[in-house]
Amino acid sequence: MRGAKSRRFQRGIVAATCVLVIGVYVRVARSGLLELFSPSAADTYYNLLVQGFGAGHLSLKQDVPLGLQRLADPYDPSANAVYRAPPYRMLDMSYYKGRVYLYFGVTPALMLFWPYAALTGHYLLHRQAVVIFCAVGFLASVWLLHALWQRYFPNRSVVVLMACVLALGLGTGIPVLLARSDVYEVPISCGYMLTMLTLGAAWRAVHDSERRGRWLAAASLAYGLAVGARPSLLFGGFVLLVPVAQAWRQRRRVWPLVITAVVPIAAIGVGLMLYNFLRFDNPFEFGVRYQLGGDRQVSQKLFGLHYFWFNFRVFFLEPARWSSRFPFVRNSAVPPMPVGHGRVEAPFGVLTNMPLVWLALAVPLAWRGRPPEERGVLRWFLAAVALLFGACGFTACLFHAANFRYEVEFLPELLLLAVVGILGLERTLAPTSGSETAQRQGWRRLVRWGWSLLLGFSVAFNLLAGVDRYAVTDNELGIAFQKMGRVPEAIAQFEQAVRLNPGYTEAHYDLGNTLLKTGNPTAAIEQLNEAARLKPDFAEAHYSLGVALMELNRLPEAVEHFQQALRIEPDRAQIHNSLGAALMGLGRLSEATEQYEQALQLEPDFAEAHYNLGTALKQAGNIAAAIGHYERALRIRPDYAEAQNNLGTALAALGRVPEAMEHWERALELKPDFAEAHNNLGSALLGLGKVPEAIEQYEQAARVKPDYANAQYNLGTALERAGRVPEAIEHYEQAVRIEPDLVEAQKALARLRFAR
DSSP states (O other), X not given: OHHHHHHHHHHHHHHHHHHHHHHHHHHHOOBOHHHHTSSSGGGSHHHHHHHHHHTTSSSOSOOOOHHHHTOSOTTOHHHHHHHHSTTTOOTTOEEEXXXXXXOSOSHHIIIIIHHHXXXXXXXXXXXXXXXXXXXXXXXXXXXXXXXXXXXXOTTSOXXXXXXXXXXXXXXXXXXXXXXXXXXXXXXXXXXXXXXXXXXXXXXXXXXXXXXXXXXHHHHHHHHHHHHHHOGGGGGGGGGGHHHHHHHHHTTOOOHHHHHHHHHHHHHHHHHHHHHHHHHHSOTTOOSGGGBOOSSOOTTOOOBOGXXXXXXXXXXXXXXXXXXXXTTOEEOOOOOOOOTTOOOEESOOOHHHHOGGGXXXXXXXXXXXXXXXXXXHHHHHHHHHXXXXXXXXXXXXXXXXXXXXXXXXXXXXXXXXXXXXXXXXXXXXXXXXXXXXXXXHHHHHHHHHHHHHHHHHHHHHHHHHHHHHHHHHHHHHHHHHHHHTTOHHHHHHHHHHHHHHOTTOHHHHHHHHHHHHHTTOHHHHHHHHHHHHHHOTTOHHHHHHHHHHHHHTTOHHHHHHHHHHHHHHOTTOHHHHHHHHHHHHHTTOHHHHHXXXXXXXXXXXXXXXXXXXXHHHHHHTTOHHHHHXXXXXXXXXXXXXHHHHHHHHHHHHHTTOHHHHHHHHHHHHHHOTTOXXXXXXXXXXXXXXXXXXXXXXXXXXXHHHOTTOHHHHHHHHHHHHHTTOHHHHHHHHHHHHHHOTTOHHHHHHHHHHHHHO
């Protein structure tokens, strides 16, 4: 009776821990950008695939824009960019012969999305599906742990078992995966679930010789479906041969087991090849090469040995960078990438950041000192787990991209080995007699504290990295809103990213840059200063700081930041150009000219630099050279209204007034509310004696820019010539109010008042 109560208590503890872990999953799960921008669950990728299946075809139920169909090269990222963004939302869909498909595995649609829609009439969100797959995979791993504990470690503490359950739930990268649960995470979480179910069936096949064939068939079916979710898991299928090898060593008939192990997964493989052939006319093409992505995939080499060492470093060795501010975790530094390698997105070295995995080295302690038969069975099963980890990890290291979510394909198996290592340590250091108790107690306590710290650190790292992923998602959402012109929403997302992760450099920069573009340079400076403080070699932050300071007329500080940006990136033409503008504002004309010339050496067709250099040369009295640069700017950018206006003033300075007037008129065609061009044209008309026309131009300038003192003065002059003295006095007074030091206006006002 006491034993039954004890077992119920132990199961209750395990069940409570499982509920806690799954509760964390539900709490931390969050939709990614593709799902957030979908109008409804029905419009998410896997549900579009389900609707396509329901309509009798293998493509998504998604209209293909005519513009995309007419592209000469639809896989060119610059050409298809507009279709990857809202409202089309076709990012990473596979386009082939006028239809769009998913290159993501089909298994999640067949196992969950389609049955759910058929039974309920509703659609699952990707986020919900990822939670379901992760929860089932976690429970399968806990079942395995519990089976191991009961069979091989029955006398170990239930507290140790609870700690191992926490490790399997919160130390395997799942919290980070859930922090952005989008279409990408769906097949990975499905593959995780099915590999854990495969190991569960393999456990039964290894331990139940009477029904080994049935359990091996179940394992083969589960792993075939896992490959259907993630084809990259294919080579892990060798795990199915472990029970066969065990039977062969036991001198049992193996051919029936070979057939049992091979047929289910082979049948699924044939189905996948047929599925691919019907979609892409190639049984081995899953659609990756035809995706509409930010990188061109058609000619990309997806797997190669030359990627191995780089990926091994980022997946296993690279430590995270740490900050003193919550959430403390920052992305690992990325080593130099090999030729052809694609995107690297927030991977962390599991050996350096989740140190609990090192306890996998203690696995031999789990079978040490056991009877031969018991030792052999346990070794066969743990060999299967190790083989699955090795195959999946090796394949991930051969891929042309690196991402933390790929680590979920091998990290759970490694953690399972690590918790077996914990159980092995506990068994080895357990007292075997009264005389040994005192001798072992100190070592046992020390080792337990050691693995508890490793466990705590690994779980904390996963949770903190998940918070960091929250912030990344918020920042990415802000960038997307900004591109769509939804600026207030973008600012709100950037602010949320900064609140979640105050040490997030890019979020501070993006928030500052957006505030700058919305006319709030003071608030922008605060954010950009923080970005530059967090990352002193962040050239873009220093550059944007310079721009913000220029808007506040804090020119000496702006010069310092532009110079700092150039020390980091000396070959940026835009920075040279902006530094020239700041120096010019300080009256340092020769230095400004040098900066504009350097900008043009780096980028000869930089229209703004030609314009600015022309202005500097005009101020220096070199009118002919200035005209040449204004003309060059207009050849590059014919719609450059400011260049048209300044070219007019330069021509007028040489007495070529009719040509100048043509350029001012052209500037006003391009920019009807261009106050300076109205004022310049008015002066030319007044010089030609066309007073009413001049008055009209000056009035336009004053209307567009009421605080334009020169236009108010010129309007007063034209009105005086037209005999409209009271109105002239009003405008002279207005000019003096705007610019008290405008001597001409003061003189004109005094003259008219004296005459009256």
